[in-house]
Amino acid sequence: MTSLLSLLGRGALAGGAAGVVSGGFSWLLAEPLLDKAVRLEAAREEASGGSAAAEVFSRSTQHAGLLVAAVLTGAAIGILFAVVYAILHRRDPDAEPWRRSLMLAGAGFTGVWLLPFLRYPANPPGVGDPGTIDTRVNAWLAAIGIGVIAVALAWRLQGWLAERGRSAPQRQLAVTAIMLAALASLFALPDNPDAVTAPATLVWDFRVLSAASMGLLWGGLAVGFGLLGLRVARAGTAPSRRGVERSELGPSVV
């Protein structure tokens, strides 16, 4: 048996660990690029007459900030993931934990990151006007909302069609239709108002690394949460005395 708290713990643990992996990866591979972009930004500000604004934190502190941000993001996403997982698990407790973890993380990755990214891809430092930040934040949040709604709809619709015994092509085409509708509404959102002035290679290298760190974050969460779920499932069904004790203690201890 499982309690909500143990699911939340698994989510925070798997997400935090995925954040360490993703943050470590971007510290090693993405920071050189970020540093380059920051230097270009400062050089351009100086060339245009103004002096570069004094930075609150040094670059090395911001490097550490990247790691902290990745771990925090991972743990937070892991907790939200666990809440959704708990809802699914309550509705249908017999699903295999590994498969469900991978499916749910795939859905989260698509809805929370991939769909919004297609509309508003990541930009390196130096792109982005402080004056338009509110517009950009609102548009970005709207894009995440559309992505999450689309994925949830697709998930429910595919389950509903499967229950009614519809064939795989019908289910998959229905999911594709929802994704296309989501893309259409994403592109109905206003364009990013800022001009991308950084060199195109820098911008695209940055976007690829951004995709890789998000992939590591969600992938790590899926693998970690799935493995923890398997481990608990095995302990719960093990005929050994220890396994029985654990499943008896579970609900009353936590």
Added chain:
Amino acid sequence: MSASAAPQVRPAAGLVVHPLRDGLIATAAVIVALVALDAVFLDQGALLSPVLGKVATSANYVHEFAHDGRHLLAGPCH
């Protein structure tokens, strides 16, 4: 299995739910997670301004600290 050990008997893989307690826990967990995501992706000084006052907005500590992560994880940044 003793009756006192399990509050609700469910299949072995099921979720043990105490509606009130778990509702509160889930709400608190979601709030904590959203505050963390707000700090990493959205904050422009509001989070620290109750403690630091106006300087929290002008220096934008949380934003500057999470700056690289905000860019890399595809959040909008200045």
